[in-house]
Amino acid sequence: MAAASFHPDSLGTLCGLFRARVAATPDQVAYRQFDEAGETWVGFTWAQVAAEVARWQAALAKEDLVPGDRVAVMLKNGVEWVIFDQAALALGLVTVPLYLDDRPESAAYILNHSGAKLLLVEGRFQHRNLAEIAGSVKTLQRIVSLTAPDEGLANWSTRFALAADWLAAAAGTPVPERHLTPDLLVSIVYTSGTTGRPKGVMLTHENLLWNAFYASQCADFHADEVFLSFLPLSHTLERTGGYYLPMLIGAEVAYARSIAQLAQDLQVIRPTVLISVPRIYERMYSRIQDGLEKKGRAAQFLFGVAVRVGWRRFGRGQGRASASPGLLLWPLLDKRVAAKVTEKLGGRLRFAISGGAALSPEIAHVFIGLGVPIIQGYGLTEASPVVCVNRPESNVPSSIGLPLPGVEVKIGANDELLTRSRCIMRGYWQDEDATRAMIDGEGWLHTGDQATIDELGHYHIIGRIKDIIVLNNGEKVSPTDMESTILLDPLFEQAMVVGEGKPYLAALVVLNEPHWQDFAASLGIEPGHPGALHDPRVTKALIRRVAHHLRHFPGYAQVRRLYPDLEPWTVDDGLLTPTLKVKRAVVLDRYREVVEALYADHAR
Numbered sequence: 001m002a003a004a005s006f007h008p009d010s011l012g013t014l015c016g017l018f019r020a021r022v023a024a025t026p027d028q029v030a031y032r033q034f035d036e037a038g039e040t041w042v043g044f045t046w047a048q049v050a051a052e053v054a055r056w057q058a059a060l061a062k063e064d065l066v067p068g069d070r071v072a073v074m075l076k077n078g079v080e081w082v083i084f085d086q087a088a089l090a091l092g093l094v095t096v097p098l099y100l101d102d103r104p105e106s107a108a109y110i111l112n113h114s115g116a117k118l119l120l121v122e123g124r125f126q127h128r129n130l131a132e133i134a135g136s137v138k139t140l141q142r143i144v145s146l147t148a149p150d151e152g153l154a155n156w157s158t159r160f161a162l163a164a165d166w167l168a169a170a171a172g173t174p175v176p177e178r179h180l181t182p183d184l185l186v187s188i189v190y191t192s193g194t195t196g197r198p199k200g201v202m203l204t205h206e207n208l209l210w211n212a213f214y215a216s217q218c219a220d221f222h223a224d225e226v227f228l229s230f231l232p233l234s235h236t237l238e239r240t241g242g243y244y245l246p247m248l249i250g251a252e253v254a255y256a257r258s259i260a261q262l263a264q265d266l267q268v269i270r271p272t273v274l275i276s277v278p279r280i281y282e283r284m285y286s287r288i289q290d291g292l293e294k295k296g297r298a299a300q301f302l303f304g305v306a307v308r309v310g311w312r313r314f315g316r317g318q319g320r321a322s323a324s325p326g327l328l329l330w331p332l333l334d335k336r337v338a339a340k341v342t343e344k345l346g347g348r349l350r351f352a353i354s355g356g357a358a359l360s361p362e363i364a365h366v367f368i369g370l371g372v373p374i375i376q377g378y379g380l381t382e383a384s385p386v387v388c389v390n391r392p393e394s395n396v397p398s399s400i401g402l403p404l405p406g407v408e409v410k411i412g413a414n415d416e417l418l419t420r421s422r423c424i425m426r427g428y429w430q431d432e433d434a435t436r437a438m439i440d441g442e443g444w445l446h447t448g449d450q451a452t453i454d455e456l457g458h459y460h461i462i463g464r465i466k467d468i469i470v471l472n473n474g475e476k477v478s479p480t481d482m483e484s485t486i487l488l489d490p491l492f493e494q495a496m497v498v499g500e501g502k503p504y505l506a507a508l509v510v511l512n513e514p515h516w517q518d519f520a521a522s523l524g525i526e527p528g529h530p531g532a533l534h535d536p537r538v539t540k541a542l543i544r545r546v547a548h549h550l551r552h553f554p555g556y557a558q559v560r561r562l563y564p565d566l567e568p569w570t571v572d573d574g575l576l577t578p579t580l581k582v583k584r585a586v587v588l589d590r591y592r593e594v595v596e597a598l599y600a601d602h603a604r
Helices: 014-024 046-062 079-090 104-114 124-133 151-156 163-169 205-216 236-249 262-269 278-295 297-318 325-344 361-369 432-438 479-486 513-522 536-549 584-590 592-598
Strands: 029-035 040-045 070-074 094-097 118-121 142-145 160-162 185-190 200-204 226-229 252-255 273-276 351-354 374-379 386-389 408-411 416-420 445-453 459-464 492-498 505-511 559-565
Touching: 014 046, 014 079, 014 205, 014 236, 029 046, 029 079, 040 046, 046 079, 046 163, 070 079, 070 104, 079 094, 094 104, 104 124, 104 185, 104 200, 118 124, 124 142, 142 163, 160 163, 185 205, 200 205, 205 236, 205 386, 226 236, 226 262, 236 252, 236 273, 236 386, 262 325, 273 278, 278 297, 278 361, 297 325, 297 361, 361 374, 408 445, 432 445, 459 479, 479 492, 479 505, 479 536, 492 584, 505 513, 505 536, 505 592, 513 536, 536 559, 559 592, 584 592
Parallel strands: 029 252, 070 094, 070 118, 094 185, 118 142, 142 160, 226 252, 226 273, 273 351, 351 374, 505 559
Antiparallel strands: 029 040, 185 200, 374 386, 408 416, 416 445, 445 459, 492 505
């Protein structure tokens, strides 16, 4: 397998990586993004990026920031994110990434807790949010915006600066030489916080650089790879896998315009590498299922044959399936069915990496059967973040794969997955107790996830210690497995299984509006009627539908009661993290009376 072009020992830091890449391929296109004004895609060479980094270094130097000071970034993915990060790191500053659409109170907490002295923001949406928290953020000395502010920030005039003016005013400012070492703190990344306040994960140059290097050895990456970046760069998977890793191997990164425009961008950019979370594949799967329903039985049958033959072909390539006469049908099935899916992804995808949460085995089965090279992995911010990943030549889609080279993994007490490597965080910012609870005396990081290992050495996540539901009869259930199965049905947009200490399981579900219209009509119910959603006929039919999907689960792992809703859970209402994970405790609290009603006529 092709390794990275550079080795961490010779680079030392992420700044050393950037300098080495610029020196090696100055005229190669490093990044590509869409220019709204010119309505065209624009490329930036490594030399051009380096020149911009120098300008931003001068502007940061003029702010009299000292090594170790925190500077926050709240931008959409783009070359400016990279430029700011590299300029800050070269001065020994510590970047604190914030999600572009994070809630004002969450942003305020992170800015205050980290003690950030400077904040770089995108535009008017962030301006409005900042205006809400202006009085509560005390540490900021400067707020820099890529676009002009609205009136909401008038009271911040002494701290606010437009990036173009701020950069111009700093021209000629001397940039101090800073001696940087691999063990220096490089970033504080705040975890999503599905329970309680987010914690600040302290990562060093060594952590991130070595994780990118180890990951680069897990597949035959080439220098001509094209990554399409759409996961937020504030997400450590995208930062390591979609920013530092491409820099290491000399690949190009194109920045998607938005999730809404992702389908068009895939056609234009035609990436060879895509890093995603399961939700993207789930949405694609739902669209495919919707299309098949409209096409009729003949198309559904042909699709099913294509998936089965393609899956057998995949197994054959992995050495886990024997030859079959049906494989002779693949060229025809590829042309008639599979190619139509792979072409929607650009037609030349070599690696479709899925991480951040568990991907449903059924969805992986369908896409891999159709020739989409999905490779599932596992990690967490505290490990920089990748711990395990499947390999193209050893891919068990239901697993999280094999440990990265250089990363130790073992299963500890209560089946907990433990990991140890030079990628493990320094600790949590200003929280020694939480650090000691996460990393033991031997340096093992306790993930909180339960796992098993199969005969091929692949690890499988079987649950999360704190998310396990224990029924009042002692039976234990992993709600995430059930929820991912329910969400295979396009009628269900979101789902959360509940039942801790109860005699049976229940579920809160958010229905897909268009599918709800058809579902209600099929029951002879007017979907727009005020009481339609909670008509007994609807809830009974929904429970039967859920039961059908959960038929392979044990008898105790069945949903007996259900509450449907049409109002989606969002980041803005505090029910989802910025990475779209359900905040179980918050949802449970919000729906407390509903949940109590689901169990009201049952004794505990």
